Amino acid sequence: MSLLEVNNLKKVYKTRFGGQEVEALRDVNFAVEEGEYVAIMGESGSGKTTLLNILAALDKATAGRVVLQGMELSGLAEKKIANFRRDNLGFVFQEFNLLDTFSIEDNIFLPLVLSGKKYSQMSEKLKPIAARLGISEILKKYPYEVSGGQKQRAAVARALITDPKIILADEPTGALDSKASDELLRLFGEVNELGQTILMVTHSAKAASCAGRVLFIKDGEVFHQIYRGDSTNQSFYQKITETLTLLTQGGNQ
Known part of the structure; x- marks a missing residue:
């Protein structure tokens, strides 16, 4: 069984005025194996952000199934969704989503604090992660005191x-x-090599070229996918840009 399975996913929104229906996702199907590094690409409005929000249990699908390690997200009670998200999903956002009134260390600790972990446990868990990511020396600083990369x-x-x-x-x-x-x-490449599964939405062909597989979303569906195989980052980047060109040309015909 795959770690993540997405079957016949559909999402329909109603516009605020007029009540017209907009189909953001129409029939999305794919699976992610444990340890995979998958990128999702598509033009603005293709549905990739809607898809990510549903996978993150931040939005609900109109139809279809999302199953993470045998657990169907649509079957979760509302009061259990936050715990499910905290215990099973890790998030990395474009704008970092760090709290300026918390130190870097406290920002990192936040999901563990919410799950009731003791400070000593959290501190021990953070040490090897901070060392690997090169942030041990900035843990007591605040977000406004460090660079974007940090x-x-x-x-x-x-x-x-x-x-x-x-x-x-x-x-x-x-x-x-x-x-x-x-x-x-x-x-990302290093943590993936250690076995961490990553699903990344990106506009950047360079970022996508670091993944092992790229899914292309078009008009609310998985239009195409390509695998890295033995390709270098550079040759995989070339395959991605060629596919994006075909994707754009297809939309203009």
Whole structure:
């Protein structure tokens, strides 16, 4: 059984005025195996953010199923969703989502605090993660005192500290300069090699070229997918850009 299974997923919104229906997702099907690193790409409005929100249990599908390690998300009671999200999912956002009134350390600890862990337990768990991500020296600082790259590494640490089944990353390099982006993608590669499953939504072909597989979303469906195989980052990048060109041309015909 796959770690994550998405079957016949559909999402329909009603517009605020006029009550017209907008089909954001129409028939999405894919699976993610444990330890995979998958990127999702598509033009603005293709449905990829809606898909990520449903996978994150932040939104509910109109129809279809999302199953994470045998547990169907639509079957969760409302009061259990927050606990499910905290215990099973790690999040890395474009804008970091760090609280400025909390130190870097306390931001990272937050999901463990919410689950009732003791400070000594949290501290021991953070040490190896902080060392691996190179943020041990900034743990007592506040988000406004560190760089964008350091903020994003703190966000990755916060995602990893709960030992999530899967990390969901939403445009994680979007607010970073090229150097910080390269560093974050290197870190993602390292944690993936250690067995962490990652699902990343991105506009960046360079970011996607670091993944093992890329899903292309078009008009609310999985239009195409390509696998890295033995490709280098550069050759995989070329395959991705060629596919994106075909995707765009197909939409203009």
